[in-house]
Amino acid sequence: MFTKIKFCLFVAVLAFASLCGAESYQEYKSPDGRSLTARPTGVYGDKVTLEFRDGRTMNVDLSFFAEEDASRLKSWAIQYLAKTNQLLEVTVDRKDDKIKEYKKDVSLVGGGVAKEAMEIIEIAGYYEVELTNKSQFDLTGVKVEYRIFSEQDNRAKKDRHDVTYSRKGGTIEYHLQSQETLEKKTEVIPLKETKLGKGIVWSGGGDLESEAKMIGVWLRVYAAGEMVFEYSKPTNLSEDEDW
The missing domain is CATH 2.60.40.10 (Immunoglobulins)
Structure with a gap:
């Protein structure tokens, strides 16, 4: 039974890691041209959680981004929430x-x-x-x-x-x-x-x-x-x- 529980937990962790880590690092721009390189890993309220290459994370409002990048991140957030039964x-x-x-x-x-x-x-x-x-x-x-x-x-x-x-x-x-x-x-x-x-x-x-x-x-x-x-x-x- 213990082995079975450990196996289920291992599968769950793999599935969650696959969901959250599927996106590669990309450049995102703000309306005034500033940019950052990160990847989305989660959703916090109406914000998207971004992970930077150094491992730091930040919850960022979509209004920070240029229209095209904001739309792309919102689509990712919607898919994330759907897969985690939060949509x-x-x-x-x-x-x-x-x-x-x-x-x-x-x-x-x-x-x-x-x-x-x-x-x-x-x-x-x-x-x-x-x-x-x-x-x-x-x-x-x-x-x-x-x-x-x-x-x-x-x-x-x-x-x-x-x-x-x-x-x-x-x-x-x-x-x-x-x-x-x-x-x-x-x-x-x-x-x-x-x-x-x-x-x-x-x-x-x-x-x-x-x-x-x-x-x-x-x-x-x-x-x-x-x-x-x-x-x-x-x-x-x-x-x-x-x-």
Whole structure:
């Protein structure tokens, strides 16, 4: 057990060292032309920790740097925070909103009509995606690319395979200030549930009721041009479906 714990700690240290030491020493300039040579190794609040060649470290505000270098360091900081789970908190909720409920006449095989013999419920199926910016940096142009999936029973369903599957994809864009939480919605998949009234059956047999529901969501979150988060529910969705 002791050996196993030591091995895990060794792997963790290697991973952390790889993350923090991946950047090489580079020259960074201030707006007035002054320069320094260092490499980013961490993030402290809204500052980037720089390490100099002599081993000294300093937490530096991005406003110290020229625009191009500040942008480059902010992109590095965002990636660092994402890899250390300090950038975003993502919450996804399934929604099945009832839009309309009404009854419809049903034509009978022997002729005639059964008045209002079928109950119909129209549903808007979608997901709410909530992002919380956990960092001290404002995040612009955060994109969530998603795929959502639904299952609709066919009318007079004969068995569990007698269903129609649908999928829809899209992109949501967020602009998040430091510590801000925003919630947005995916596109809607229209769903419909039905139920035959008492004494009415399908001429060819089958279930008297049909159900519909959202069955999955798969999303990828991008910040600073890189994917920083991926989520799927159920978890095997990303293995069973193509993006």
